[in-house]
Amino acid sequence: MAAELDDTDRRILDELTADGRMSMRTLAERLHISRANAYARVERLQQSGVIRGFTADIDPAAAGLGTSAYVTVNLRQHDWREVRAQLLRLDGVAHIGLLGGEFDVILLVRARDNADLRRLVLDEIQGMPGVLNTRTHLVFEEPRPTMGFGRSRTPPAER
Structure with a gap:
């Protein structure tokens, strides 16, 4: 069963997709929510399986896979x-x-x-x-995707 996601959850997913190493403080500031709320929401998203983990975004060509x-x-x-x-x-x-x-x-x-x-x-x-x-x-070319979970398709770093 899919988790119920509100606009704030989707914005969290957008931000963490762009930068999975973002601190909770920065996440809370960007979303204008408390750090406690950010921690609780991220924990809930992990527990429900929406966030499966945090990984490095590797450039295949730079890693020798051209x-x-x-x-x-x-x-x-x-x-x-x-x-x-x-x-x-x-x-x-x-x-x-x-x-x-x-x-x-x-x-x-x-x-x-x-x-x-x-x-x-x-x-x-x-x-x-x-x-x-x-x-x-x-x-021939792999532009970096700007996958978004909320309404905005603009990468969070460019907002």
Whole structure:
């Protein structure tokens, strides 16, 4: 069941999405709420599973992963769980999505270069039992998303 989020909760999510290391004091000041209220709301959002954790936002290219691609996969339906388990263990797979429609799975993969991408897709992924075929879509540019949870689509740092 989805948590009930009000405008303040969404603004908290916007701010923490932009800067997960923001202090509670700064968060409270930006939202014009008390620190106690900020602490309580963030704790509630964590306990309810809305906030799953805090992570570093890594630039893949700066970390040596200069090639990215979306790989769509068709597979034998009864092999889904085993293929998923193998994909989760595979270095370079940044995201796995089970789809409805033309493709069964979409992957965001990151590799050092085109040769590494080729190895990952042709040797590792296509070599998995249950994988019928793949299509690879190179990513030319990845602008940083400005995902917002509230009404504003302007990144919090620019408000």
